[in-house]
Amino acid sequence: xxxxxxxxxxxxxxxxxxxxxxxxxxxxxxxxxxxxxxxxxxxxxxxxxxxxxxxxxxxxxxxxxxxxxxxxxxxxxxxxxxxxxxxxxxxxxxxxxxxxxxxxxxxxxxxxxxxxxxxxxxxxxxxxxxxxxxxxxxxxxxxxxxxxxxxxxxxxxxxxxxxxxxxxxxxxxxxxxxxxxxxxxxxxxxxxxxxxxxxxxxxxxxxxxxxxxxxxxxxxxxxxxxxxxxxxxxxxxxxxxxxxxxxxxxxxxxxxxxxxxxxxxxxxxxxxxxxxxxxxxxxxxxxxxxxxxxxxxxxxxxxxxxxxxxxxxxxxxx
Amino acid sequence: xxxxxxxxxxxxxxxxxxxxxxxxxxxxxxxxxxxxxxxxxxxxxxxxxxxxxxxxxxxxxxxxxxxxxxxxxxxxxxxxxxxxxxxxxxxxxxxxxxxxxxxxxxxxxxxxxxxxxxxxxxxxxxxxxxxxxxxxxxxxxxxxxxxxxxxxxxxxxxxxxxxxxxxxxxxxxxxxxxxxxxxxxxxxxxxxxxxxxxxxxxxxxxxxxxxxxxxxxx
Numbered sequence: 062x063x064x065x066x067x068x069x070x071x072x073x074x075x076x077x078x079x080x081x082x083x084x085x086x087x088x089x090x091x092x093x094x095x096x097x098x099x100x101x102x103x104x105x106x107x108x109x110x111x112x113x114x115x116x117x118x119x120x121x122x123x124x125x126x127x128x129x130x131x132x133x134x135x136x137x138x139x140x141x142x143x144x145x146x147x148x149x150x151x152x153x154x155x156x157x158x159x160x161x162x163x164x165x166x167x168x169x170x171x172x173x174x175x176x177x178x179x180x181x182x183x184x185x186x187x188x189x190x191x192x193x194x195x196x197x198x199x200x201x202x203x204x205x206x207x208x209x210x211x212x213x214x215x216x217x218x219x220x221x222x223x224x225x226x227x228x229x230x231x232x233x234x235x236x237x238x239x240x241x242x243x244x245x246x247x248x249x250x251x252x253x254x255x256x257x258x259x260x261x262x263x264x265x266x267x268x269x270x271x272x273x274x275x276x277x278x279x280x281x282x283x284x285x286x287x288x289x290x291x292x293x294x295x296x297x298x299x300x301x302x303x304x305x306x307x308x309x310x311x312x313x314x315x316x317x318x319x320x321x322x323x324x325x326x327x328x329x330x331x332x333x334x335x336x337x338x339x340x341x342x343x344x345x346x347x348x349x350x351x352x353x354x355x356x357x358x359x360x361x362x363x364x365x366x367x368x369x370x371x372x373x374x375x376x377x378x379x
Numbered sequence: 380x381x382x383x384x385x386x387x388x389x390x391x392x393x394x395x396x397x398x399x400x401x402x403x404x405x406x407x408x409x410x411x412x413x414x415x416x417x418x419x420x421x422x423x424x425x426x427x428x429x430x431x432x433x434x435x436x437x438x439x440x441x442x443x444x445x446x447x448x449x450x451x452x453x454x455x456x457x458x459x460x461x462x463x464x465x466x467x468x469x470x471x472x473x474x475x476x477x478x479x480x481x482x483x484x485x486x487x488x489x490x491x492x493x494x495x496x497x498x499x500x501x502x503x504x505x506x507x508x509x510x511x512x513x514x515x516x517x518x519x520x521x522x523x524x525x526x527x528x529x530x531x532x533x534x535x536x537x538x539x540x541x542x543x544x545x546x547x548x549x550x551x552x553x554x555x556x557x558x559x560x561x562x563x564x565x566x567x568x569x570x571x572x573x574x575x576x577x578x579x580x581x582x583x584x585x586x587x588x589x590x591x592x593x594x595x596x597x
Binding site: 151175178179180181182183206207219220221222223224225234296297304305309310311333340341350352356358360362363364367368369370 | 426561
């Protein structure tokens, strides 16, 4: 990496983002300053490594060693690696992570309630999409739940894993991220399906600068989870009648996801592991209020999915 | 405890009333309106991918977000708390009861659930065996796999967040598996029935006895 990303720069960009959202007017009732304050812990400690096997594994080791020493890893700590020797995606799929890309892991103490925790994969996907669009890849779209696609190629992958440290039983969410930034060359099996941000914008980027932008976006969207949870709690306890802050009372993060995604309306093939075991074809008709994906099957029945993945089918109307 | 079960009494009970009484609760807070009445026949969710919803039981409206809730089990509506119709209810409030006719297989499972140590879903999600447990099951079958407290036995998957699930309970073999990979399990529903090795003969006795005493599948 050209230089080390700085926590102060992440925080500065986060509050600039909050200010910018504030100026956008009364489109939603999101309290931008509150969101920024909730999310400000993301990136307050950034640890850089030239090479790791897996960032998630390093995060587990760090959590364990801190707990063993009688301390605790600060929630929001970010690990970044210059390259990963043993990166992998879900279902042990290969992930190519040479130097030039942004590879890392965010450690979050599990302080969100289960309905909000379930939306962490949305938060990291939205953050990734906002960051690459800010960098110039304006046509990037999200494919449910958080695949970043540019011109049909995969620009980034995100993986969230729960972890309970064995000493005190404290729970964490490990948010793994891999964004192809300046790494333009992909091995045979990935060539044609992966793409780098440098290809999308027509030139190399300052990796540290991009990392700070991505972490600021991640801080914003994690903050949004806490913000929406607090609003719902106040509503549930009848302290206010406000509910979620998105349009027509929906969750603001899901509303933002809809803006950045082209999934709704697409013909898809669905499967838990869609590459190895595709299950059925369907049309995506929307999102449930809690983030479930609504799929209409050939027989007209509509089902909700909270797990699994999609691949787009050729659409004659596009 | 399990050794003290009076099988004659249990079987008499099931023969006299071969039904399960399934309570249906409010899935979250909101204003509820019923779509069934006492005596209504209801159908469970069905289809190859469980994509065909069951009979709609009630609608619940929270923050202008109406949601219909369908039956997960077939049967007859035995009772409805109709005084709650149109009113605001708390999450978990009992709304109605479905009388579900039991099959022989379900009766065996019900009795076994009283004997086995049940390991339940910590969250509503999809569940898979951990890679280690799955490879042991593939080699020897589930009933030859012993699990210990602290073992990573399952992976809980929700959206794209995978969380290892650690076994807590008495040491034993995996006797019954109540989930199917790829099918969502509600929080609190049993995932596994674990049997202490010394209880295995008792389990076999239960199965043999019910099969012998129950003369039909229904």
